[in-house]
Amino acid sequence: MNTTDNEVVVRCRSVSRTYQEESVPVKALQSVDFEVREGEFVSLAGPSGSGKSTLLNIIGGLDRPDEGVVEVSGVTLNELSESALSDLRLEKMGFVFQSYNLIPVLSARENVEFIMQLQGVGAAERAQRAAEVLAELGIDDMADRRPGELSGGQQQRVAVARAIVTRPALLLADEPSANLDSATTRELLEMLRRLNETHGVTIVAATHDPLVMGYARRQVNLRDGRIIEDTRNEAA
């Protein structure tokens, strides 16, 4: 899928971020320039401390850069208040977390409907969209189970369903395969690829898992807070 002419969904310009770790400054990102276009499936790879998660969090508005500008869907994140950032995340982004982070007191269906409820989507539409997504991800028969009654892979599917059901402009995944075995990881990645190819969902995944990198169409490698490699994965 050629995405080079598509609209820019994420634009980072000269983004830097420094953390204090026990009074020692750690430069997590150093003047990073990075763009993601609509429909791309990008993996942010690199060793621990390379800055991939920091970049993902800054794109997601969960962290703020010390320097530089971050834009998502044309909105500059730097000046937004916490509430405005919350609204932006709610409307434009979907998140898949390393440890699923489903709400334990809600069923799979209710977890999937949760963000739509936050958005104020009507009950009938919520139910229809949740049913469609759950069916698409092959977990419709588990819709009434709570997270505690699901396997890790099933929970991650529910987490993906929750992230994509709102049709976000951007799906951010932080180490999505960290708690999954290889087979389940492949299933998850097939699913993400299908979402990317058939629904045009833009995906940015921070990972150190070669499997994930292999499925991404674009691989961005970071080291010491800088992008050292940005390549197209034609084989994917």
Added chain:
Amino acid sequence: MPLKLLIQLGWRNLFRHKRRNLMLLLAIWVAVAGVIVMNSLIRGFQYDMQESAVANLTGHVKILAPGYLDDPNIEKSFELAEDWQPDLPGVTLEGWAPRIRIPAVIMSERETRGIQLVGIDPSRETISFLDSVKMLGESLEDAADRRVIIGKELARQLETDIGRRLVIITQGMDGRNREAGFRIAGTFDADGTGLEKLFVFTGVNALQNMVDAAVITEVSIKVSQQLEEALAQQQLTEAFSELEVLSWQQLEPQAAAMFVYADSAIFIWFLVMMGALIFGLMNTLITAVMERVKEFGMLRAVGMRPRSVVAQVVLESTLIMFVGVIGGVLIGWLLVLWLSDGGIDLSQYAEGVELAGMRSVLMPRLWLQDVVLVSVLSLVFGVLAALYPARRAVQINPLEALRR
């Protein structure tokens, strides 16, 4: 964030840690039920005190001659037209009673005692304790009845009995002593001996004849609704501008002060019980928030606004308190029902109870307004207890929370 979603989450989280929340609910039930029961006992005490004060020949409002309270004697009296009726627009009267009440000495063959001699119209004394006392012998027939009724205790002290004669000495209108013989029609058995020793009743017309004056010293008025007391007092003050018109609170200041104290006691008791509870609730909520740091982090990350996080914690606290209040009120109500079956017998503390103006059996009284007040304040406390944990929840950095 939709309220329905908040309530759904809050309700389900109630069952997330069943044992811990059940313990908390038990504490709320005990506290709320305790407050309800204690309130009803204090209200019963208040009611007794007020009823006793009003029934002890006081009424809600009383008309007196100026100076009578400082020096009660027949000279401090006034005339009342025979056809006089209280005309009090906006006030529903339960009854009214004109009386002569003067100090006197009573003598039997063996003993002498100082008493309050009270001339009454028996048909009007439905508003005083005479209407509810146990009578031995006969009651007075009418205002002209020349016999007396005396308390059982006074009869015992005078070593006399029904049908026997007594001599009563009191001051006449001219300042000279009057002495007359009276036959005992009956004895009354009041709740406690204070009234039995103090009052001797005869017909008001008979007493007017004895003191040589067609006067009375007081008119007691009892209203149906306590809220109408002030209106009745105001209208009577305008009608009897040369007399004193006093409320029961002015006539029985000690009882009135105790009444106010009881109101305060209810509030203090509530604060003590709920104040202790609020720390337990706060502690549980903080624990619940700290256990769910990651969840709150996720909620913030996916777009839940900070104020929605606050709302969720506050709503969870309010829901726990709501369930606790419902259960506590129900338990308290059942306990009050149980206690109301015969009341609490305080007769072994008879002297103290009488001093406090109470009856020997304390009947709890549950007021709807108290239940509403306790319920509403408990919910307010629930909200207050949640503020600090909510602040902790909203301070959770989603990024740090998700890294856990």
